[in-house]
Amino acid sequence: MRAAISLAGGNEVCFSCTVNDEGIITAARPVARGDISSVLALPGFAQRGEMLVHNHPSGVLQPSGPDLEIAVRVHGDGIGFGIIDNAASDLYVVVEVPREQPIIEINPDDVADLLGPDGPIAAALGRYEDRPSQREMARRVSKLYSRGGIGLIEAGTGVGKSLGYLVPALRWAAANGERTIVSTATITLQEQLVGKDLPFLAEALSDQPVRFALLKGWRNYLCLQRLEQARTAGASLFDTGAAAELDALASWADKTRDGSTADLLVAPRTDVWDEVAAEPDLCTRLRCPYFEKCFVFSARKLAAQADIVVVNHHLLMADVAVRRASGNWGESAVLPAYTRLVIDEGHHLDDAASSHLGQTVTRRGVQRLFARLDRNGKGLLHSLERKLVAADDLLSVASLDLVRARLVPSAATARELGMRLFDILDEWMHARSEQQVRLTPAFDDEPVWRAGLSASLDDVLREIELLSEGLVMVRERLETDERRAEELAPLLNEIRGVTRRLGNAADGMRMTLRPGKDADKLVRWIEARTDSRRRQSDNTAEEGDRLDRNVALASVPLDMAPLLREDLFRRLETCVVTSATLAVGEAFDFVSRRLGLDQEDVEPVTASLPSPFDYATQAILAIPTDFPAPNEDARVHFRRTVQAAADLVGVSGGGVFLLFTSHRDVREAAQAMRALGMESQHPLLVHGEDTRDALLRRFREHGDAVLIGTASFWEGVDVPGPALSLVIIDKLPFASPGDPVMAAKLDALRAKGLHPFPHYQLPAAIIALKQGVGRLLRGQDDKGGIMLCDPRILSKSYGKTVLESLPPVPQSPDLETFCQFLKSLPIVPS
CATH class of the missing domain: 3.40.50.300 (P-loop containing nucleotide triphosphate hydrolases)
Known part of the structure; x- marks a missing residue:
């Protein structure tokens, strides 16, 4: 610990530590440098049962206000908090590593009374409407928090379901220090929750802190480092007209509240946003010069400190997918760790899960992907080429030869083969006079395979594989020189991201057209939609202004119920699925089957709460x-x-x-x-x-x-x-x-x-x-x-x-x- 602090010039360093029963640190690993609060933005910064420790360079070990706030937050996740001096000789424990604590139940009637005519919410409202069903919902949700389980609650129009679950969730956080994730299907409801309901409750429930945050997917946020790179690259990445948009984004970045697309008055061109949007596989995290200002990690930091984190169903499913792949069910992933979940607009969950876990590959998307590498002498390969030309060491010379002799020709060939594949499919769709065709086992016997589709698919998959191997080779070769790797880090990260997307595109083509043994588990189809927009930045100027049929290959899982049951619902202590529309008649069988909640061990409690309207x-x-x-x-x-x-x-x-x-x-x-x-x-x-x-x-x-x-x-x-x-x-x-x-x-x-x-x-x-x-x-x-x-x-x-x-x-x-x-x-x- 002393060595790490010394290497940081005596500045703040944060460690995740193992502490024995005598309170002695037996193992430590540095997880962040700089402002202590920045660590909360990092996934998996500490595990339950560890202690988060950082140094005070001043030698004064008294916790500051931010220290105390962080201590409270991490304590709720089962993590202790301490402060050391720069010599690592003195440890001040702010909060011990929490031992298992008994759950403090919340009284359903007390929670319901908060929403009653004599409660603080009625007092804070300018115009109060008595809603008995809202109070009943709060009672039922409170019981689900205290006793655990899954609830399907249909709340008729006018019930006020958002306060019906937010108030119990906040009371639970105050009693037990556990956060709740609230997932919605629509932006409208997200805006209502974070712009109206939660700020109102922060004012009305004055006897407790109300901490909340809105968290969006990475691509919703501007990346300041990528913006700087794009402005520097300028003409080497874009056709004409992009410079003004990049300058406008830079000006907006100085004023925006959260750096997300929702705060933009005018959306930039797709190809421009592709070059400046935050991407998890391109992020250098603590090594980024803009980390302290990063919009993504600022949002993640707020989410880590919040009692209520509002997300959409797609981000929720992204978190489930990452946890499923990594086996991480207890620590931060895409979302902070949680065991309490509210799914509002729950009738959309299985469709959102299917959409997120499916794959779609479009002609226009493939065009944009190859254009990022090479577009009329512009793109990442040519940016890398110019960097290598400016150097004269043997590594750069050898890498330059690889770029010129292999990667640039391979990118052009792969693009041509990809467009040929989509042209064949477009012609097949046109001959059928259909815009959408579901692919069943009978598709394997279609004449189009013998007419060129089979060879075309083989060719494009093989060329994408060769291109990807070349990109990996040049990146790994340059990364062997630490100095060059540091200098070229942003560009190499971009190449790593394009390589991953090439793999995804190949997987999508294979999964839709040639799925093999997985065919019966998938729904597969081809679409060809007419679009009158001009193709921009796709190296297709020769196409002029003609109507462009954007062919898409799509595949999604047929049945989401087993995944939702095993990888979401069975992992939770409390889950409330709510909507104004869950029941058919008085029965919840339909939605239960769709969500995988028709098994005995995950059988939900159900309630249909009537609207207060006459x-x-x-x-x-x-x-x-x-x-x-x-x-x-x-x-x-x-x-x-x-x-x-x-x-x-x-x-x-x-x-x-x-x-x-x-x-x-x-x-x-x-x-x-x-x-x-x-x-x-x-x-x-x-x-x-x-x-x-x-x-x-x-x-x-x-x-x-x-x-x-x-x-x-x-x-x-x-x-x-x-x-x-x-x-x-x-x-x-x-x-x-x-x-x-x-x-x-x-x-x-x-x-x-x-x-x-x-x-x-x-x-x-x-x-x-x-x-x-x-x-x-x-x-x-x-x-x-x-x-x-x-x-x-x-x-x-x-x-x-x-x-x-x-x-x-x-x-x-x-x-x-x-x-x-x-x-x-x-x-x-x-």
Whole structure:
């Protein structure tokens, strides 16, 4: 320890230490230099049962304020904290290595009372609404913390579920020093939690500290070192126009709150962000000159000190994947160590897990990847070439020859072979007149293999392997000289990252096209989507402005339930899965099967908590009986839906969501509404014609607008008050059986002898429909109507299950009664 402190010039060094029963340090390893708080950003800085020790160069061993804060935080993770002098002769123990402590249970009724009319939260609110279901949720969540276990809690619209789980989580942290990870599906909910709910609780719960943090994936953050490198490289990396964007990013970096893309007013070009985004495999961590200012590690530091860490489902699954691969279930990984987890918007978890653990390789992505190496005399290889030309030592000369004679030609060949592979697939898709094709075992017998696909796949995989081997060779050769390795470290790190991505691209091609024994565990498909955007920075100027079909190869695991059960739920002490839409009728079987919670040893407790809204007086439901069923005459059904919507807009005075299940219907409905003169009477806002946030902002501002939307407007949208008074849904949102993932799931059910419709298609549609219906009422003073333009709800035997799953909205006996209710609603002041 003395030697490490001396090598650091007598400055602060942090050690992870083993301490014996007599309080003597028996082993120590340095883990960080500089500010003690920086160590908290590092994954695995200390293990449970160790002591974190750092020196005070002044020789004064009294803990500072930051020392005490860190001591409290690490103590909760089972780590002690101490201070030594520079001679390492005196140890001041701030907190001992914690021995196993009994759990301090939190009283469910006491926690619920915090949310009651006489509690501190009511006192802090300007306008308090009594929510008995919220208090009941807090009781149930508190029991799950104290007793352990998994809970599936459906909290109807208006329950206020976020406070229903945040308050128990914070009380648990205060009592036991354990953090909770809160995972969400949408940015909207993340922003609500960290921008509204948690700051409010920090004020309302004044008897305890409320520490929280938002943590995002690495690529969401700017890397200051990569930004400096990109600005220095300039023309050697980019085509024209990038310099101004890099300068703008540098200026923004001096002012930004957190260095994440969410704080950018204007997003930079994709190729520019690719060169400046933080990447875990490119990070030099403590050796980086910008480590103290690093946005990623600043966020990780805050997360390590927080009682509540808010993430999204993809980052949660990234953490699970790393822990699964490394066997690290108890220490920091992508996320800080945790055994208490809340999964909000839990109906999306298995889809997010499937998406994250799957692989996608696109023509445009492969183009960008090879462009990072070599693009018209620019790119990483040419940056490395210039560095080597400037040196005259034998190592540099030999490496330069390798770059020129092998790597540059190999990159060009691999790119050409990759584009040839995608061209063959594009031509095959075009001949089939399909944009999306699921790959089944029958694909192995397609003539396209004999027509060149087999040889093309072999060629590109072999060339990528040769290119990767060459990149590894030149990097390892240069790293044998410590001085050169230090000088070229940023560039060599970039090459290491590209090598990994080449491997991922090859794995993705192989997994989709030639999966071998894993074929039955995967859903595989090819897509070819038309995009009118110009190709930028992909060395394809000769393509001009033609419409570009971006071909994609995709594969995802077929069944996520076993992984979620084994590698997530069984590792936790407490897990709360919540959403406004988890149950079908009163049963949680569907979501339990999807999440792997249908086994006895992980069987969850369930609860369906009713909305506080008085649906009998606040809302009305209409289901036309004179419409044709959408599966019988789709075009007539569509025309009747649009005409009914136009008529009802006139009755309601606007404030309408018109929700469809396909983008094509959205476009055609907008065209029809414009032909009917709708835009001359009400603002017409159309999904795809502006960003989602911009459309919602304009909808709220106008108060009498008509918004036509699809998937992303069915949920995660909050428009309280009279600005939204009518929600029209075109039909039951059954997923297309042509969707590759859906088709594979249905085939798997048939193979088990199960009927796909009641086991999957209907429950999934009901969950989606409940989300769409939930857009209408967002507060206890809201009122409005819902029209479901699908007569199958009344004519089919499954309609009873659909209606029983929806909120208890009274059904209008006729259209006249429905219109009278709409006319009685307050008009939004202009």
